Amino acid sequence: MFYGFVILITLLWYSFAEEATVVDDFFYDLENINPFLDRLITGTVLALLYFITETLLKGRTVGKFVTKTKVVLEDGTMPSVIDYLKRSFSRIIPFEAFSFLGNNGRGWHDSISNTFVVDVVRFEAKKKSQSELELIGKSQDDI
Known part of the structure; x- marks a missing residue:
């Protein structure tokens, strides 16, 4: 998107420039x-x-989408915009790719933003079983 904008501005600038040396x-x-x-x-x-x-x-x-995973917070809720911002910009840290070599195999971008990457199918199944477990012992009136 950004590069498309830059290319568009450059093409417009180039078409209106009298001399191509400015663009060059x-x-x-x-x-x-x-x-x-x-x-x-x-x-x-x-x-x-x-x-x-x-x-x-x-x-x-x-x-x-290809790996059928998603990002969640520790409690299973969706991260906030600030969490996504922390996660994205922490990737600029030099040698961040080597952070997976630690004990827990969790990248710095996940540690800094307090997020986890989870398998969607397993996560949704566990979430469903947790909610069904909470319903045990409740009467129909409570539900």
Whole structure:
């Protein structure tokens, strides 16, 4: 989405520019940007895209649909927007990918945001059995 917007603005700018050298200079500067700044900008853009996707799809991304998983809080409720924001931007931390090598195999992005990735089928089955267990011993009037 962001890159599409940048491409659209660039094409409009290029079509209205009298000289193509202005656009060429822009792309030359973009190609020769500081590597740290490049990683920071790329990480921020990807974190925003991940955040927007995960928020709109209620804890799921394309990969989570394929693996039939979703993100929940420790109590099983849906995370808030702030939790998704923490989860998305904590991925920018250098060496975050190695955080899975710890004892519990839980990534820093999950630890920082206090979230868990769960299997949807098993999670819903356990949630259903928990609610049915709570109904035991209650009369029909209480339900």
